[in-house]
Amino acid sequence: MISRLLIVALVGAVVALPFFAPSHIVFLVAMIGSTSVMVAGLTIVVGFTGQISIAQASFAAFGAYGTAQLAAMAGLPHWIGLPGISLAAAGVGYLFGLLSLRVADHYLALATMALCAIVQLLLIHLEDWTGGAVGLPVPPLEVGTRILTRPIELYAVIMPCAALTIWFLHALSTSRIGRAFAALRMSEVASAAVGIPVLHYKSFAFALSAFFGAFGGGLFALLTTYLDPAQFGILESVRLIAIAVIGGVLNPFGPIIGSAVFVLLPETMGALGRYMALVFSLLLLVFVVVSPQGIAGLYSRLRAWR
Amino acid sequence: MNAAALKIDSLGIRFGGLVALDAVSIDVAPRSIHAVIGPNGAGKSTLVNLVTGLYAPTTGCVTLDGQVLTGLPPHRIAERGVARTFQNTELFTDLSARDNVLIGLHRHLGYGLLASTLRLPRFHRVEREASRRAEELLSLVGLEAQATTSAGDLALGQQRRLELARALAVGPRLLLLDEPAAGLRAAEAEDLCSVLLRLREELGLTLLLIDHVMRVVMGVSERITVLNYGRKLAEGTPDEVRRNPEVIAAYLGGGPDVA
């Protein structure tokens, strides 16, 4: 009941925000929205399924650069290009998941980490396609004849996507697919013994993770209007993991909570801003040791305790 | 559900230089309760892991009603109607007892990603039916009151019963039970026996029962195979096995628990 009230209040606040908040706040909240979509992918693969992926930034890059270049080079409108590139990412993610047949645990972590490093190097070296180290401008979102560049317009596009993503996480986690993911996380042997095709489901989790990574990356590209390969390395992958873990990897609202912390905290820190990345790393460490279920987990623990 | 005949034909496996199972052949008749016993390290769990596809055998072949199981991945073998429990219980410990059984029902729930996320009527219909079935299975093993308890918080005896319910949810024709009585008190073990007999009568299952002591299996099994050091030592009715001098010798060597 309390949860339901909270959700209604949250939706109300998101709808009402652009009517009274200044535009830089609207921009920040849209940033929370696009980040949470990227992180939602990690919530599925790391949280629900218990697999390790240090390549989420690569899928975000795939979506961001793909969206930008499909528009710039092929003239494809974003509303086709963004879902299209995300579906392509899902395909790549599925193939990627098949690797987990041969590789598990820290080897998987390392393989994904190496892949992420390769993708970033390619972003820098394939200059004709990616703009190289200097980066790439993103063509703006056009709807009909209207060009959407103001934060409030992008907000109106991004926030519904973020809301749908959270709904998707919730619906997934309470379906047979979500239960199969949870089963994999706890025992692959027992999962296979009850007839769950382990490899297919792992790959499927990676596919979903890649889809949301790319979709969120595309939204991020539209919002920031400029892409820099430095934003898509291993450090960014780890940052996304930190957001997922601190928000809570077993809760559909985890990505939003984590993204809100990571986007808003630096804004309120002022001169201490340069210690922000350090603070986040320490926060991640504290959460992993003290409350592996993240902030969302703290909340439900608090409720159980009351 | 119709019971299946299991045929294990000169099955063998070696791990490195160690021969864990050496050309073992067992025929399990449909609707029978067949026990495999033997001292620790005799290769009993290895046998279960070979039949369910967790290990690939070095030699030999397993068939179920004439269909070859050997070489199939574990989830395909489960689809053919083979379910199992584990010696050291492999429950989904963070999930509720009901969810454990629902996961067992996984392959019977026919809806996909679209129906889940759009919450189509099909989703609700199938999920309602699945919950009902899960409740049924939980009460079959006497865990209806623990439906929402985390599997990890259940007592050992309850965990073993939950594993049984989960295995039944798979819809097996053949059920493999790996030391189901280990760690149970005498009364619990007797309950287990009556549940096993009911399963055979009411659901018409074939049961392959693994144990390292004879106490439990004697009462319920029609035939018993005795393994020792990866080889078949003897096979017959409980009475024949009990009187077999080689079996007595093997057990006296490994600890006198024949009675």
Add this chain to the structure above:
Amino acid sequence: MLGQILISGITAGAVYALVALGFVVLHRGTRVVHFGLGDQMTMSAYVVVIAQVFLGAPFAIAVLLSLGVSAAFGVAIERGVMRPLRRAPLLVMVIATLAIGGALREGLRASMGPLPWPVPFLLSPAPFTMGDLMLVPANLAVVGVALAVMSGLFVILRFTRFGRAIVAVYENPTGAAIVGISVPGVHARLWGLASVLAAVAGILVAPLITLSPDMGTIGIKGFAAAILGGFNSLPGAVAGGILLGIAETAAGVYVSTAMKDIISYALLILCVLLLPRGLFGKAESRKV
């Protein structure tokens, strides 16, 4: 040309081998893979710089201080983070070590700035020629020190009480506990030892590449070397490191310098996929 590639490859490889040894020493005893080990390399190089530039310590004292700080840091990780997490799933441990690495890197970035710092060479960086080969004293020093440290490690493991307890835990943790070896104590030593190995590697490599907060990415190479070596064999880690160094140098010469890193990462992925036990490792299996 081949000789030159071998020499450069072995220089890089010696550093990778040290990091790989750090990974393997730790993993064999504790099952933990420390994703922050590369950042500990960075930290130790910074400690040398700080001791020299800000405290005015001579180089040798600065190095000793750095090794001491590293060892203490490793033991602190074991006590403060890994011990509370010893029953946690592997995923949680991986994230914890990633967080440790991140905290080190960002802490250094915040306190020392993002720009590179100069680190003194052990010997002159001016090359001299010998036959057709161009040799750099600084690089030879790296190989020499790495060799000395590796031999030292083998001597410690073989001939000291400290080392023999570690080997006992490697072979059989339960047995070691039964004969009275404190397994948590050994874990703390392993963390200290791995940290010292990383520190030596960091101090050696810092002058050759640039010392910036992001230098720790080179830890991935050590990781790759460990995997090539099978991840549970100490000689394997050394061989893996040297092999990787040579392969990478050859790729830089014959393909392109820009593609050098890409090729070495791709090799790593291929190796993980096709040779998950490495070239020297033994199989492990899980019992149900």
